[in-house]
Amino acid sequence: MTSIVKSIIASFQAFPIDPFLLAVLAILIPGVIIFLIMAVNALIAVYFERKVSAFMQDRLGPMEVGLFGFKGGKKFWGGIGQTFADAIKLLSKEDIIPQDADKFLMIMAPFIIFTGAFLTFVGLPMSDSLVISNFNIGIFYIIAMSSVGVIGIILAGWSSNNKWSLYGAMRAAAQMISYEIPIALSLILVVLVSGHLDIHGIVQWQADNRWFILHSPFASLGFVIYFISVVAETNRTPFDIPEAESELVAGWMTEYSGFRWALFFLSEYANMLIVAFVASIVFLGGWLSPFQLIDLPFIDIFPESWLVLDGTVFGIFWLFIKAVILIFCMMWFRWTFPRLRVDQLMYVCWKIFIPFALANVILVSIWELIF
Amino acid sequence: MDTTLDKSIVNIDEMVLNMGPQHPSTHGVLRLKIHTDGEVVSKIEPIIGYLHRCFEKHCENLSYEQIVPFTDRCDYLASMHMDHAYSIAVEKLLDIELPERVEYIRVIIAELQRIASHLVAIGTFGLDVGAITPFTWTIRDRERVLDLFEALCGARLLYNYIWPGGVSHDLSPKFIQRTQEFLEYFETQIFEYNELLTGNKIFIERTADVGVMPADVAVNFGVTGPSLRGSGVNYDLRKTQPYSIYDKFDFNVPVGEGTMGTVGDSWDRYWVRMVEMEESIKIIRQAMASLPDGDVHAAMQKKIRPAKGDVYSRYESARGDVGIYIQSNGKNVPLRLKMRSPAFCNLSVLGEIGEGWMISDVITILGSLDIVLGEIDR
Numbered sequence: 001m002t003s004i005v006k007s008i009i010a011s012f013q014a015f016p017i018d019p020f021l022l023a024v025l026a027i028l029i030p031g032v033i034i035f036l037i038m039a040v041n042a043l044i045a046v047y048f049e050r051k052v053s054a055f056m057q058d059r060l061g062p063m064e065v066g067l068f069g070f071k072g073g074k075k076f077w078g079g080i081g082q083t084f085a086d087a088i089k090l091l092s093k094e095d096i097i098p099q100d101a102d103k104f105l106m107i108m109a110p111f112i113i114f115t116g117a118f119l120t121f122v123g124l125p126m127s128d129s130l131v132i133s134n135f136n137i138g139i140f141y142i143i144a145m146s147s148v149g150v151i152g153i154i155l156a157g158w159s160s161n162n163k164w165s166l167y168g169a170m171r172a173a174a175q176m177i178s179y180e181i182p183i184a185l186s187l188i189l190v191v192l193v194s195g196h197l198d199i200h201g202i203v204q205w206q207a208d209n210r211w212f213i214l215h216s217p218f219a220s221l222g223f224v225i226y227f228i229s230v231v232a233e234t235n236r237t238p239f240d241i242p243e244a245e246s247e248l249v250a251g252w253m254t255e256y257s258g259f260r261w262a263l264f265f266l267s268e269y270a271n272m273l274i275v276a277f278v279a280s281i282v283f284l285g286g287w288l289s290p291f292q293l294i295d296l297p298f299i300d301i302f303p304e305s306w307l308v309l310d311g312t313v314f315g316i317f318w319l320f321i322k323a324v325i326l327i328f329c330m331m332w333f334r335w336t337f338p339r340l341r342v343d344q345l346m347y348v349c350w351k352i353f354i355p356f357a358l359a360n361v362i363l364v365s366i367w368e369l370i371f
Numbered sequence: 372m373d374t375t376l377d378k379s380i381v382n383i384d385e386m387v388l389n390m391g392p393q394h395p396s397t398h399g400v401l402r403l404k405i406h407t408d409g410e411v412v413s414k415i416e417p418i419i420g421y422l423h424r425c426f427e428k429h430c431e432n433l434s435y436e437q438i439v440p441f442t443d444r445c446d447y448l449a450s451m452h453m454d455h456a457y458s459i460a461v462e463k464l465l466d467i468e469l470p471e472r473v474e475y476i477r478v479i480i481a482e483l484q485r486i487a488s489h490l491v492a493i494g495t496f497g498l499d500v501g502a503i504t505p506f507t508w509t510i511r512d513r514e515r516v517l518d519l520f521e522a523l524c525g526a527r528l529l530y531n532y533i534w535p536g537g538v539s540h541d542l543s544p545k546f547i548q549r550t551q552e553f554l555e556y557f558e559t560q561i562f563e564y565n566e567l568l569t570g571n572k573i574f575i576e577r578t579a580d581v582g583v584m585p586a587d588v589a590v591n592f593g594v595t596g597p598s599l600r601g602s603g604v605n606y607d608l609r610k611t612q613p614y615s616i617y618d619k620f621d622f623n624v625p626v627g628e629g630t631m632g633t634v635g636d637s638w639d640r641y642w643v644r645m646v647e648m649e650e651s652i653k654i655i656r657q658a659m660a661s662l663p664d665g666d667v668h669a670a671m672q673k674k675i676r677p678a679k680g681d682v683y684s685r686y687e688s689a690r691g692d693v694g695i696y697i698q699s700n701g702k703n704v705p706l707r708l709k710m711r712s713p714a715f716c717n718l719s720v721l722g723e724i725g726e727g728w729m730i731s732d733v734i735t736i737l738g739s740l741d742i743v744l745g746e747i748d749r
Contacts, residue, residue: 057507163388167410167730237501238573247731249395336567338574339501341731342410 003134004030030132034121042269046083049331056335090265093258098161101255105159109152110256110263116148117270124277125199127287127315138199139191142278143184146233149267150176153242156264157252168251171342172235172242178349179232179239185357186226189219189364190282203286211285216371218363223283225357230275231330232345234268238337239345272327280322287315385413388730392421396499396734399744401718403733410729415722419715419747426749430708435461435535435675438708443529445710446746448491449689451484451520453746454533456686459614460695461535461675464682472665473537474616479658480523480532481615482651483550486557487516488689489597489644489651492741496641497568499738500577505568512560515553522546535675537668547659554652561649569645578641579632582736584724586635592723593716596691597647598740601627601640608687620657622650637739644741676703690714690741710749714742 008026047062054061062079097103123141125131135141150173157169190212191197194205206212213223232239243251253264280286340348388405391397400421406414426445430438442453455477462469494509517527524532524540532539568574584594589602599606607624609617625646627639681698691713698707717740725733 053503057504058511059507163386237503240501241731247396247734335504337502338497338568338571338577339731340573341577341729343729344576 003131004033005133030122034118034132037121037273038117038266038270041273042266043083043087045269045272045327046086046265047080048327049334050079050082052328052331053335056332087262090262091259095258095260096255098255100161102159102161105155106255107260109156109159110260110267112152112155113149113267114152114263116145116152117267117274119148120145120274121270123199124274125281125286126319127313128200128203130316131199134198134200136198139187139197139202139278139282142274143180143187146271146274147176147180149271153252156256160252160255162255164248164250165252165254168242168248168254171248172252174342175235175239175242175345175349176233178346179229179353182225182229182349182353182357183233185354185361186222186229187278187282188361189222192361192364193219193368199281199286202282203288206285207288211283211288213283216364216367218360218367219283221356222360222364223279225353225360226283227279227326227329229349229353230279231333232349234271234275234330236272236330237334238340240334240339241342241345272330273323276323276326276330277319279326280319284322287319289314289318383408396495396738398495398737398742401737401742401744401747403721403737405730405733407730410731412726412728412730412733415725415733417718417721419718419744422744422748424749427708427710430705432704434703435677435705438705439534440529440531443531444745445712445749446688446690446693446714446743447528448743449484449488450528450530451480451533452488452686452688452693454530455481455615456684456688456693456695458533458535459686460682460684460697461677462669463684464677464680464697464699465535465671465675467536467669467671469537469669470665470667471616471663472541473667473669475658475662476538476542476667477533478615478617478620479542479550479655479662480520480538482654482658483516483519485651485689486648487513489648490516492597492644492689493564493568493641496735496738496741497574499734500574502568502571502574505564508560508564508567512557515556519546519549519553522549536671537666541667542662547662550655550659554655558649558652561645564645569642575631575638577731578636578638578735578739580636581632581732582637582724582728582739583633584635584640584720588720588723589635592720594691594720595713595716596688597643598640598691598717598720600625601643601739602635603627603629603639608685608692612685614684614686617654619661620654622653625650637735640739640741674703676701688713690743690746691717712746712749714740714744715747718742718747 005026008029009022012022012025050061053059060078062082065079065081065085097106120142122132123135123138123145125134153172153176154169157165157167157172160166190202193212193215194202196202196205202212209215213220235242242248243253248254253261256264385406385408388407389402390405391402392400397403402418402421404416404418405412424444426441429441433441438457439454442457443450445453490509490513494506497503497505497509520530520532521527523542523546524530526532584598584602586602586604589599589604594602595606603626605624605626608614609622610624625643627634627636627643629636629639630642631638677699679699679701681696683694683696686693686695692711693713694711696707696709696711697705700706721733721737721740725736728736
């Protein structure tokens with residue numbers, strides 16, 4: 001299985017190049033790619049979220065800002081440049097660090113959160129041959145890396161020297177650590193059934209059999225538990241208690257401004273993309289075409305890939321479509337539901353999700369034994 | 372909560388949290404000093420006065436007509452109610468008869484204002500428990516009421532519409548038609564709010580059984596209005612001491628029944644407001660059906676110069692029992708004007724019912740009491 005790092009090394013080895021420089025290039029190029037993915041994702045996702053929320057709230061959303069002086073008709077291009085304008089605004093804002101804050105930790109915190117999201121992309125494939133680096137423990141790596149962010153959140157809350165930030169950080173720590181358990185237990189199901197920790201193996205299993213969500217009723221339940229838990233993991237409504245703006249002002253982000261705050265924002269939307277990707281890959285067949293699910297009548301006449309629309313390029317398309325649908329669901333939750341209280345949140349996690357997820361692991365194993 | 376920690380080893384101290392005056396959900400410039408043990412609140416001290424504008428002292432230096440714009444600014448979400456309450460007090464002091472049409476117009480306007488005010492209360496309550504969409508929906512519909520008022524008197528928030536002895540402008544047939552259209556539209560919207568918020572499982576979890584205010588506590592603290600009725604006390608001045616012409620209309624007074632939890636919880640207070648809007652629609656329909664012709668100004672002297680004496684009048688505003696006490700010494704300015712603010716009394720109960728709950732619940736309870744700081748500080 002090829003990966004971007006491997007192909008970079010392979011293509012540059014033809015030239016007489018210093019091995020050290022080669023290593024730097026092999027790190028730098030994927031890094032830039034990941035950063036671009038994160039930045040573009042944030043730009044599009046923020047615009048998408050604004051338009052979705054505007055649609056749900058009977059508003060128009062951003063309508064005025066165009067791109068490069070091009071405004072176009074308001075019907076389609078309305079406000080497409082708004083997030084660019086916001087990004088420029090955030091970058092040019094004054095960077096405020098409170099006098100009594102722990103300056104070193106406060107500066108560090110956004111980078112730690114950003115790093116967590118950044119590193120997760122390394123193991124996350126976009127298509128069957130498009131992955132930065134191919135791990136044989138892909139799922140495990142993704143679970144591990146997505147828990148790095150919580151350290152940054154605690155640091156941000158603590159170092160701000162603000163009571164609201166501290167409350168937000170403590171809530172975030174409790175919430176994110178708790179919800180990692182049902183997430184891991186739901187992802188274990190697919191590992192159990194397919195026998196692969198490696199993401200390509202998981203998708204290959206789904207190609208050979210069927211999408212994992214259709215494997216058994218328990219696998220479908222696992223998807224539901226996973227999806228609700230990742231909404232909590234990414235701190236979005238109805239589980240946005242760490243940054244509950246009506247209670248904690250802005251939670252652990254209260255004292256941040258400018259670029260540091262933009263990094264939080266970037267990581268938040270990157271995390272949304274990551275969890276949507278993982279859900280699509282693990283439960284919804286990843287880059288497999290949904291047309292494989294149906295028996296097409298003309299399949300014998302044409303080459304299979306014509307009708308099924310499979311392959312590397314369409315793989316990216318399908319993966320993104322699935323991820324965007326899941327992201328839309330997360331936005332739908334956000335603009336529909338009120339927020340849970342902190343103890344109710346813990347109740348949902350420890351008394352509902354974890355027992356069900358544990359039972360799920362056993363039931364899926366039994367299902368595998370029987371069928 | 373049982374904390375069996377050895378206090379000689381672990382240093383346990385309560386944290387004092389300063390909520391406000393600049394906080395997203397203190398509904399204005401209220402400051403709450405919250406003593407917390409972890410997330411649990413052990414004591415709440417409301418600190419008010421950040422919006423104090425010397426309303427009562429101003430009134431001692433202004434003629435009776437000039438006071439009306441100042442009453443507008445007390446409860447800025449229900450300005451018509453404040454105008455109406457003050458006008459009733461002055462008319463009682465002057466002892467004048469009003470044309471029938473004036474009373475009908477005032478009732479229509481007051482009930483429209485009640486709908487607008489309750490819409491803000493419901494929307495911000497949704498915001499307090501974390502639902503953002505209901506707020507934009509309620510504000511959208513309140514906008515239509517404000518549009519009606521704008522067509523009526525040109526102002527959208529501070530109307531100066533109801534004066535002692537009448538109203539500033541007559542209702543036009545167009546206004547009546549637009550109001551009817553609004554009511555038809557609004558009835559369907561109430562159904563949508565119920566779909567979106569009232570029956571939402573998370574919303575019920577957050578509000579039912581939270582901040583239970585028993586009837587005796589509510590009465591002892593002088594809580595009035597929808598907050599009192601949420602505790603199951605059937606007390607509405609429009610029914611018990613009908614002022615204006617409220618005795619001519621057929622409407623119900625909704626009281627909290629503990630549908631989702633205990634009687635007097637936050638959900639009940641919210642629900643009472645929801646049902647009151649439906650009752651207001653009923654009243655407006657009846658008033659518009661029997662709107663008489665006539666003048667909108669009472670025959671009275673040009674300068675209001677009441678005889679010596681004092682008067683206390685009560686009014687059921689969107690927040691509760693507004694009391695206006697005016698003492699006159701025969702001049703064209705009142706000797707003393709005292710206003711009983713319902714939101715002030717409603718806020719006083721927060722310390723009693725908010726203790727022992729979590730910070731999130733304090734926000735919920737505060738939101739369910741529906742305070743307006745303009746009226747508390749005056």
